[in-house]
Amino acid sequence: MVVRKLAVMLLDCRWVANSLDFNKDYVASVFETTIRVVGGLLSAYDLSGDKIFLEKAKDIADRLLPAWNSPSGIPYNRINLAHGSAHNFGWTGGNSILADSGTEQLEFIALSQRTKDPKYQEKVEKVVKELQKTFPADGLLPIYINPRSGTAAYSTITFGAMGDSFYEYLLKVWIQGNKTEAVKHYREMWETSMKGLQSLVRKTTPSSFTYICEKNGNFLSDKMDELACFAPGMLALGSKGYGSGEAEKILSLAEELAWTCYNFYQLTPTKLAGENYYFHPGQDMNVGTSWNILRPETVESLFYLWRITGNKTYQEWGWNIFQAFEKNSRLETGYVGLKDVNSGIKDNMMQSFFLAETLKYLYLLFSPTSVISLDEWVFNTEAHPLRIVTRGDLHQENFQVDRQQKLPVHFRGRKEGRLGYN
Numbered sequence: 009m010v011v012r013k014l015a016v017m018l019l020d021c022r023w024v025a026n027s028l029d030f031n032k033d034y035v036a037s038v039f040e041t042t043i044r045v046v047g048g049l050l051s052a053y054d055l056s057g058d059k060i061f062l063e064k065a066k067d068i069a070d071r072l073l074p075a076w077n078s079p080s081g082i083p084y085n086r087i088n089l090a091h092g093s094a095h096n097f098g099w100t101g102g103n104s105i106l107a108d109s110g111t112e113q114l115e116f117i118a119l120s121q122r123t124k125d126p127k128y129q130e131k132v133e134k135v136v137k138e139l140q141k142t143f144p145a146d147g148l149l150p151i152y153i154n155p156r157s158g159t160a161a162y163s164t165i166t167f168g169a170m171g172d173s174f175y176e177y178l179l180k181v182w183i184q185g186n187k188t189e190a191v192k193h194y195r196e197m198w199e200t201s202m203k204g205l206q207s208l209v210r211k212t213t214p215s216s217f218t219y220i221c222e223k224n225g226n227f228l229s230d231k232m233d234e235l236a237c238f239a240p241g242m243l244a245l246g247s248k249g250y251g252s253g254e255a256e257k258i259l260s261l262a263e264e265l266a267w268t269c270y271n272f273y274q275l276t277p278t279k280l281a282g283e284n285y286y287f288h289p290g291q292d293m294n295v296g297t298s299w300n301i302l303r304p305e306t307v308e309s310l311f312y313l314w315r316i317t318g319n320k321t322y323q324e325w326g327w328n329i330f331q332a333f334e335k336n337s338r339l340e341t342g343y344v345g346l347k348d349v350n351s352g353i354k355d356n357m358m359q360s361f362f363l364a365e366t367l368k369y370l371y372l373l374f375s376p377t378s379v380i381s382l383d384e385w386v387f388n389t390e391a392h393p394l395r396i397v398t399r400g401d402l403h404q405e406n407f408q409v410d411r412q413q414k415l416p417v418h419f420r421g422r423k424e425g426r427l428g429y430n
Contacts, residue, residue: 021061024064030067030071030089031090033088033089034088034090035086035087036072036086036087036088036089037085037086038072038083038086038087039085039111039112041072042069042111042112043111043173043388043390044364044390046069047114048364049062049065049068050118050122051393053065053122054394062122062123066119069119071089074092078094078155079158080155081134081138082104082109082135082138082153083104083135084096084104084155085108096155100152101152102155103152103154103155103161103163105151105152106149106152106153106171107169107171109153109155109174110135110177111173113132113133113136114184117129117132117133117184118184118394121397136193136194138158139153139158140197141158142158143200144204145200146200146203146204146207147197147200147203148201148207148223150163150164150165151164151165164222164223164224165208165222165223165224166223166233167233168233168284172238173389175201175205178197178198179194179195179198180386180387184386184396185398186398186399188399190399195249199246199249202243202246205239208222208223209261212288212293214290217268217292218261218264219265219268230287230288231285232268232284232285233283233284234272234283234284235303237266237272237281238305238308238309238389239309240265240266240313241308241313242312243262244259244309244317246258259317265309266309266313266325268293269305269306271293272285276349277349277350277351278332278335278336278346278350280336280346281306282296282300283298284296295350298347298348298350299345299346299348300345300349301345301355302337302343302358302361302362303359303361304369304391306329307326307329307366307369307373308369310322310325310329310369310373311369311370315382323373326370326373326374327374329370330370339354342358343362344356345358364390368391369391384396
């Protein structure tokens, strides 16, 4: 009963059943629709057991599937939901975007597990197999992938915009599959990429803030997006799969990066982070693009670090960030971003990921660790929890909703926006 009450709080079942219609002549982002809509519906199903959510998830996923019908199987990133015609953004030169093409695995694998229909899993796993063919020794892929050849196009390497969640999902598919042999190659690819990440790590002077560079060819750029602040949480979550010595090293790097990300907030007059930062010898760092659109990545990492280390410092940092949102972004009708974190001038938009991710991670940061236990659930990149199911023969996997899962009923009182300011 508790689970059903929570699910009703998240989504009105009757509205979903009677009014939610995906048959629209509308060009949608395959990535955003997957992580927000497919992921959200699957999460509601996992939490409630109400099959209307699974049926709707299958409906919208079926409308997205033609996007994978490229010569290589690398998906096109835009699709018309009514007609199934797919294409890429013009500004990518016809290329697919790494994060947009490699961040559907959790949702589509989960959908295959729950429907016993392998077609969803097959589509998204073919992407990973294609990328494996030319996977570089440092595990770092440029942000553009040619959908015809399946190979990388010359472009930026980054753990920020357009690269970020590809690396996140390599780790999380391994966790989703309960770390079995069937998903071992995801973990191996992720560990290779983390060696590459470490090659991009630098420290500022004089304060020794640790940051992750971007890379263009052989040139490193001393720039880091706030979006890349998901990395401390990812590293902390993945540290448990290493041997003791390497695990301590990875967790230490996570903690160092989290301190930098927290200071993205603390070093501005509003105590809210800008969109990206630049680093200069002897001057530590300064805000580059100065808007704030209520992004979740830093508090996401604080949540993971608190869960994994038990260090209440991360709760304190999260509380300070929440207080800054309350002071600068809260209105009578909701929350808004800032056009400039230095002046505090507000914009007029509350991004949906503020509710789905930022506030959810803040809430969980102060909740018992048994609430959405990391031993039983994995969060997709939009913070929708999906139940962990051991991978094996798809038709032998036994998925059941635990209606006794103890979840809170009362609550106390990221990404078209991911690419830029709206």
